[in-house]
Amino acid sequence: MKETSPREQKRLLLIDDDPNLILLVKDYLEFRGYEVITAENGREALEILEQEQPDMIICDVMMPEMDGYSFVRCVREDPRTSWIPVLFLSAKGQSQDRVKGLNTGADVYMVKPFEPEELVAQVESSLKQANRLIQHQNKSSDGPNKIQVPAEVDLTPTELKVVQLLAQGKANRQIAEIMNVSQRTIESHVSNMLGKTSLNNRTELARWAIESNRA
Structure with missing residues (x-):
């Protein structure tokens, strides 16, 4: 035991x-x-x-x-x-x-x-x-530079699920398997969210999701 x-x-x-x-x-x-x-x-x-x-x-x-x-x-x-x-x-x-x-x-x-x-x-x-998410969130809240995005970012329910999985450290391939869609579809969702948030990459997107309590 x-x-x-x-x-x-x-x-x-x-x-x-x-x-x-x-x-x-x-x-x-x-x-x-x-x-x-x-x-x-x-x-x-x-x-x-x-x-x-x-x-x-x-x-x-x-x-x-x-x-x-x-x-x-x-x-x-x-x-x-x-x-x-x-x-x-x-x-x-x-x-x-x-x-x-x-x-x-x-x-x-x-x-x-x-x-x-x-x-x-x-x-x-x-x-x-x-546990990793909580630790990362604590570190992010202590950091001096918070991710800046437009005031109103409207995510679809599917995009919200994708960004939550990104925040958990999942790769696009893993997210595609979890959501039972193609990796290309996930890449398209990530690209759309980068456009909506004006962020540069998946890492910033995941950090923003945690800091904004979307994860």
Whole structure:
């Protein structure tokens, strides 16, 4: 079993209406050293978020009362929770389902059934990315020169997702794979955003996304 001190232990919020899956995933993640809070649907999860601030959310898509899409929109709209990484679990594996999930605000989309080891790897990867983002944001806020862009920059939902992934250090090829589009399409989105922001390169674009709280 992974040794984790109480101070280092990461807290995960697991949301699913299938009690068997909740039990299986909770046991596996706790065995790997995580603290796991559970909820049966999005509405119950929002109530938990009023009191708790987990390091990551793992969420089913199709649930009663409030589905995963509606829940994640609420999470992303709340400044207190907008930074939390979200992993979608879904039985729907078509490309349009993945795209919808990612465009809604999820960081990772996994299709059921899945291998528990893959889930743990995705969780660990997302937590590391979030930590790098926080560290980078702290360094950026301490720096003397803030990125300057036009006052009003209007990004499309797709462009916003692309720039969020850029801020996580993803290459165009990786972003294309995540969003299930061609690399040329991602390059076109990046080019459009450089035009809108008058920035010079992907690095400045990623830094601007973090400094403006778009990431």
